[in-house]
Amino acid sequence: MYPRPIPETAIWQRRLYVAVVIGILIVWLGPLFAVVLTSFRSMQDVMGGNLWGWPTQFGLIENYTAVFTQTPMAQYFLNSLIITIPSVIGVLILSTLSGFVLSRYRFPGNMLVFALFVGGNFLPHQIMMIPVRDLMVRLGLYDTTMALIIFHVAFQTGFATLFMRNFIAALPDELFQAARAEGATPFQTLVHVVIPLVRPALAALAILLFTFIWNDYFWAVVLTISDSVKPVTAGLANLRGEWVSAWNLISAGTIVVAVPPVIMFFLMQKHFIAGLTMGAVKG
Amino acid sequence: MKTLWRHHRWWLTPTLLIMPAAILFSVVILASSVESLWISLHEWDGFGPMRWIGLDNYRELFNDPQFYVSLKNNVIWLVMFMLAPPLGLAIALLVNQKIRGMRFLKSLFFIPLVLASVAVGVVFSWVYTPQFGLLAIIFRFFGATAPAVLSDEHFVTFAVVTAALWPQTAFCMVLYLAGLNNLSEDLIGAGRVDGAKGWNMLRHIVLPQLTQVTFIAIAVTVVGALRSFDIISVMTSGGPFGSSSVLAYQMFEQSIFSYRFGYGAAIASVLFVIMAVFIVWYLSRIIRAEERGA
Incomplete structure (x- = not known):
C-alpha cells in the first residue's frame, strides 16, 4: 500500500485523518451542497440574497413542484x-x-x-x-x-x-x-x-x-x-x-x-x- | 447456396458481425468529418447551394482577431488543464487509506465526474455571481470586493477553466486511485527498506510505476481541454464580446447563429488539425504497445 497505511492502533491519528478528509471533502463539494440547499429554499430566502447560508425558510416541495x-x-x-x-x-x-x-x-x-x-x-x-x-x-x-x-x-x-x-x-x-x-x-x-x-x-x-x-x-x-x-x-x-x-x-x-x-x-x-x-x- | 455459405462462413460471419458498427461509424462519424473539410472550401448558409471559394474561408480566418482570441483561450485551457493530473494524484494519495467509511468518502469525491457539464456550469456561474456568490462572500470576509469575473474579459477564461477543472480533477483522481491499487508491493517494500521516504519515494519508486496511468490522464485531459464547449456555452456564451470563446465555441456560433457553415467548417478544420497531431501521437503509442503485446 502506498501511501503507508495509518496503523489500526493509532486511533487518534486515524480520527484526525478522517476529519481532515471530511474537511477537504466539504470544500470539494461545497458548491454542490449549496445548490442542493438552495433547491430547498423559499423564493423569499433567495430574494433576500441568502444563497449560501442555512435556509431561513423552506420551499422544498414548492420548488420541485414548480419545476415539474x-x-x-x-x-x-x-x-x-x-x-x-x-x-x-x-x-x-x-x-x-x-x-x-x-x-x-x-x-x-x-x-x-x-x-x-x-x-x-x-x-x-x-x-x-x-x-x-x-x-x-x-x-x-x-x-x-x-x-x-x-x-x-x-x-x-x-x-x-x-x-x-x-x-x-x-x-x-x-x-x-x-x-x-x-x-x-x-x-x-x-x-x-x-x-x-x-x-x-x-x-x-x-x-x-x-x-x-x-x-x-x-x-x-x-x-x-x-x-x-x-x-x-x-x-x-x-x-x-x-x-x-x-x-x-x-x-x-x-x-x-x-x-x-x-x-x-x-x-x-x-x-x-x-x-x-x-x-x-x-x- | 447452403454449401456456399458453409464454405465461406468462417469469414462471412465475422464480416457480417462487424458491418453494422463499421458502416454506422464510417458514415456518421468518419465521412462527416471528411465532408467538413470539403465544406470549409465553400460559402454556404446551410440551406441553399454551396459556392466554391477555395481557401477564402481560411484567409478570412487568419485575419480574424476573434480567431486569435479563441486560439489563445484554447492554449490557456490546455495549460491550466494540466493541473488536473497532479491535483488528481494528490487527492488520490490523500484518500488511499483502508479505514472504515473511507470507501464512501472516496465515492463522494467522484461526484463531479458524473455531473453533467451543464450542471457544473450552473453551479459555478453561481459561485461567481457578483455580490451573492461564494467568491463575493470570501472576498468580503477579507474586506475586499470580488470582481465580476464572468463579465471581465481578463478573468473570464480563468474562471471558466477553474470550473471545468473540477470534474477533470475527479477523473484523474479515479485513474490514479486505480493505478495506486496496482503498485508492486515488492518494490514499495524494497524502497522502504532502503529508507526511501516522502518525495523521493513518490518520485523514484511510485511515479515510475504510474507512467501508464499518467499517460492516460494526460491524454484524457488534453482531449477534454480541446473539447471544451458545454461549460463555456452555459457560463458565458463566449462573452463578454467573445473574450472567453474557444475554437469549438466560435465554430458553433458562426454556424448556428450566423449561418456561416463554410466558415464554421473552416474553424472546425483548424481545431481538427490541432487535435489530429495529438490523435496520431496517441494512436502510435497504443499501436506500438499492442504490437509489443502481440
Missing part, C-alpha cells in the same frame, strides 16, 4: 430517458459484435479498422457537426429524438468497440481453441462463449455510456429545438435564460439533471470505476 409543473422539465426528463436508454442498448449490441470480430479474427486491415474506431472517438465534435446536422435534416430526422439516438450510437460505438475488443482479447485463448475444436461456427462461438463471459464488461460499459449520453449537451443543441424532444441538459440551459434570478428553481432543475447519473453511479460504483479504468488504462 410550471416548466417543461418533466417532458425534458422523459426525452432524456427516451434518448439515453435505446442508445445505450444499441451501442452495447454493436460494440459486442465488432469487439468480438476485432479481437478474435486476424484479417488484413484489422489494426487499421481498430485505429479508425479509436481515433474517430477522439475527434472534436465540431468537425462532424455540420454534415451530421445536414444528414439528419435530409433524413427528415432533424429535431427528433431519433436523430440524437443515431448520432450517440454511432459515436459511442468507437469507444465501446475499443473497450469490448480489449475485454474479449483478454479472455483465455483456450476457450476459443476448444470452441473451434468442437467445430463451433463463429456465430455459435459468439453466443455460447463470448456473450456469457462479457456480462461484467457490458455492465461497466452500460453505466459509462448512460452517463456520457445523459450528460451530452452539444448534440442536444445542435440537433433539437423543440421542447418535445429536447433532453434535460439543453432544457436546463433554457430554464436559466427564463428564470434568471429564481435560483431556487434553477437549482432544483440542476438537481433533476444531476440525479440520474449520480444514482446510477452509486448503485453501480464498482462497475463504473472498473469501466473507466479498464477503458482508459488498457488503451
Whole structure:
C-alpha cells in the first residue's frame, strides 16, 4: 500500500485523518451542497440574497413542484430517458459484435479498422457537426429524438468497440481453441462463449455510456429545438435564460439533471470505476 | 447456396458481425468529418447551394482577431488543464487509506465526474455571481470586493477553466486511485527498506510505476481541454464580446447563429488539425504497445 497505511492502533491519528478528509471533502463539494440547499429554499430566502447560508425558510416541495409543473422539465426528463436508454442498448449490441470480430479474427486491415474506431472517438465534435446536422435534416430526422439516438450510437460505438475488443482479447485463448475444436461456427462461438463471459464488461460499459449520453449537451443543441424532444441538459440551459434570478428553481432543475447519473453511479460504483479504468488504462 | 455459405462462413460471419458498427461509424462519424473539410472550401448558409471559394474561408480566418482570441483561450485551457493530473494524484494519495467509511468518502469525491457539464456550469456561474456568490462572500470576509469575473474579459477564461477543472480533477483522481491499487508491493517494500521516504519515494519508486496511468490522464485531459464547449456555452456564451470563446465555441456560433457553415467548417478544420497531431501521437503509442503485446 502506498501511501503507508495509518496503523489500526493509532486511533487518534486515524480520527484526525478522517476529519481532515471530511474537511477537504466539504470544500470539494461545497458548491454542490449549496445548490442542493438552495433547491430547498423559499423564493423569499433567495430574494433576500441568502444563497449560501442555512435556509431561513423552506420551499422544498414548492420548488420541485414548480419545476415539474410550471416548466417543461418533466417532458425534458422523459426525452432524456427516451434518448439515453435505446442508445445505450444499441451501442452495447454493436460494440459486442465488432469487439468480438476485432479481437478474435486476424484479417488484413484489422489494426487499421481498430485505429479508425479509436481515433474517430477522439475527434472534436465540431468537425462532424455540420454534415451530421445536414444528414439528419435530409433524413427528415432533424429535431427528433431519433436523430440524437443515431448520432450517440454511432459515436459511442468507437469507444465501446475499443473497450469490448480489449475485454474479449483478454479472455483465455483456450476457450476459443476448444470452441473451434468442437467445430463451433463463429456465430455459435459468439453466443455460447463470448456473450456469457462479457456480462461484467457490458455492465461497466452500460453505466459509462448512460452517463456520457445523459450528460451530452452539444448534440442536444445542435440537433433539437423543440421542447418535445429536447433532453434535460439543453432544457436546463433554457430554464436559466427564463428564470434568471429564481435560483431556487434553477437549482432544483440542476438537481433533476444531476440525479440520474449520480444514482446510477452509486448503485453501480464498482462497475463504473472498473469501466473507466479498464477503458482508459488498457488503451 | 447452403454449401456456399458453409464454405465461406468462417469469414462471412465475422464480416457480417462487424458491418453494422463499421458502416454506422464510417458514415456518421468518419465521412462527416471528411465532408467538413470539403465544406470549409465553400460559402454556404446551410440551406441553399454551396459556392466554391477555395481557401477564402481560411484567409478570412487568419485575419480574424476573434480567431486569435479563441486560439489563445484554447492554449490557456490546455495549460491550466494540466493541473488536473497532479491535483488528481494528490487527492488520490490523500484518500488511499483502508479505514472504515473511507470507501464512501472516496465515492463522494467522484461526484463531479458524473455531473453533467451543464450542471457544473450552473453551479459555478453561481459561485461567481457578483455580490451573492461564494467568491463575493470570501472576498468580503477579507474586506475586499470580488470582481465580476464572468463579465471581465481578463478573468473570464480563468474562471471558466477553474470550473471545468473540477470534474477533470475527479477523473484523474479515479485513474490514479486505480493505478495506486496496482503498485508492486515488492518494490514499495524494497524502497522502504532502503529508507526511501516522502518525495523521493513518490518520485523514484511510485511515479515510475504510474507512467501508464499518467499517460492516460494526460491524454484524457488534453482531449477534454480541446473539447471544451458545454461549460463555456452555459457560463458565458463566449462573452463578454467573445473574450472567453474557444475554437469549438466560435465554430458553433458562426454556424448556428450566423449561418456561416463554410466558415464554421473552416474553424472546425483548424481545431481538427490541432487535435489530429495529438490523435496520431496517441494512436502510435497504443499501436506500438499492442504490437509489443502481440
